Structures are given as C-alpha cells and as structure tokens.
Amino acid sequence: MPSNNAQTVVMLALVAAIGVIGLAVAAPVVSSNTGTQSVTNETVTATTGEYSSLDGFDIDPSTTVVYGYNDTSGSYETTTEYTLNEGPGEIQFDIQNSTLIDDGEDVKVTYDYQATDSLTGLVAGYLPLGIGLMVLVTVASRIEGLM
Amino acid sequence: MTSTNEANPQAEKLFALLAMLLSPLPDAWSEAIMRRVRFGFTLAKAKHQRSDFAQAERAQMAGGNLVSTVLGIAVAVIVGVGVSIPVVNDVLASSNITGLTATIVGFIPVMLGVLIFVATVGPIMGQ
Numbered sequence: 001m002p003s004n005n006a007q008t009v010v011m012l013a014l015v016a017a018i019g020v021i022g023l024a025v026a027a028p029v030v031s032s033n034t035g036t037q038s039v040t041n042e043t044v045t046a047t048t049g050e051y052s053s054l055d056g057f058d059i060d061p062s063t064t065v066v067y068g069y070n071d072t073s074g075s076y077e078t079t080t081e082y083t084l085n086e087g088p089g090e091i092q093f094d095i096q097n098s099t100l101i102d103d104g105e106d107v108k109v110t111y112d113y114q115a116t117d118s119l120t121g122l123v124a125g126y127l128p129l130g131i132g133l134m135v136l137v138t139v140a141s142r143i144e145g146l147m
Numbered sequence: 148m149t150s151t152n153e154a155n156p157q158a159e160k161l162f163a164l165l166a167m168l169l170s171p172l173p174d175a176w177s178e179a180i181m182r183r184v185r186f187g188f189t190l191a192k193a194k195h196q197r198s199d200f201a202q203a204e205r206a207q208m209a210g211g212n213l214v215s216t217v218l219g220i221a222v223a224v225i226v227g228v229g230v231s232i233p234v235v236n237d238v239l240a241s242s243n244i245t246g247l248t249a250t251i252v253g254f255i256p257v258m259l260g261v262l263i264f265v266a267t268v269g270p271i272m273g274q
Binding site: 011014019021030034057088115127128131133134 | 213214217218220221222225229232233237240241253264267268270
C-alpha cells in the first residue's frame, strides 16, 4: 500500500491535470460566448412573408450584410432587401421585390451580436482566472501541508 | 504506526513507577490495580489507532472530493457560460420584456456568472 504522501502527490497531479484540461476547454467557451461576437455567412432559407431566426440576438444592424445568390453571375452579392428584427435576431426578406432572393433559396447573413452585456461579460471573463487560481492555490496549500 | 501488542518503553517506565508506589499495599490489591491500569492503557492505545485509521480514510476521501470539485467546477463553467447564459440571454431578447421587469430579469445572467465565480473561488477560501 502506498504511503499517504505518495497518495497525496498522485492526487495533486490528478487535480492539476484535470484543472488544466478544464481550463483549456472553459477559456474558449467563455471567450466565444461573452461580449460582441461575429457570425460570418450564416445560411438562412428565405421564405415569403415569414421571419427567419438567426443564431444571434441583439444584433448590431450596422454590421449586418446579407448576400443573395445571383443566378446570372453564379455568385453571392450583397442586398439590402430585407427587414431585420434586431432584439430576437430575426430577418425577413423582401422576396417579391428582390432580384437576388427567391423563395426557398439560401441566403447568407454576416453580422455582429451582443452575446452578453458588459457586466455579465466582465464577471464571466474572470471565470478562467478563478479556475486557474483554484487549482494553483489548492495544489500549493497541499504541498505546503507535505513540507 | 505501532501495534497494540508492542511495548511502549515510556509507558513501561510509568507502570514500574506506579508499581513501586503501590508496593506498600497488599500484593493482591497492587496486582489488581496494575491490571486495571494496563487494561485502560491498552484501550486508550487501540482507540488512538482507530482514530489514526479514520484520519487516513478522511484524508483519502478529501483527495477524492478535491478531484470531484475541480472537475465539477470546470464542467459548471463550461455548461453555465456555454449554455445557460446564452439561452437565458436569447430568451430575454426574444421575450420583448421592458421597463423594471427587464432591468431585474436582465440581472439573471449576471447572477449566473457570479454564482459560477463564487463556486470557483469557494474552495480557495476554504483552504
């Protein structure tokens, strides 16, 4: 049976490994879900008279660019024939007047949205630091106990 | 860790001293008292050893809890920030709430963030 010290060392190594792996996963999750986020070329199917839901919410209209497919040139081109509902993140295309967008066609939308307000972003931004501190202080205090 | 059967030199010295002090008494009395004292010492030693075992078990359990705590907090951060806060924000943005209700309900994601942060800092404060 290993001694208590050996068990503690193995346990601390496990705690450090799990903590660092958790931190490596948590940090990108925090950064990609707080503050202003950008969505590039989200594909939405245009339907006459209906709003289509976008992945984002609280969308910044000044950053929104909509690309419709030009059948003649065979490429996507920008269009302004749409109505954006910024809060819930919905978009409706003016299919009847548009030369680029047809009913049932895929449209690409690029935009920025506010994933969290500044206060939530501030608090959430400290979470990776909290995990790192927790692992560091825990391991350090146990090592101190061994000395 | 010493076993209960091993003689403790320091205790043996004390027993010898006690036997000397009890020597004026009749032999039967002296022997009876010494038997009681030795029996009491053995019981106390056994209890102390059980306590050592319990302490070792507690230490091992604490180690297991520590791993669980770190793992649990990492998962809480990932699920909380990656799922809970975005879902709450999306629902709030879609619900068209205004005024004081919107102000109060708007603090729910902040509180979720604070809750998770306190969970990460809690084990540090407990050191």
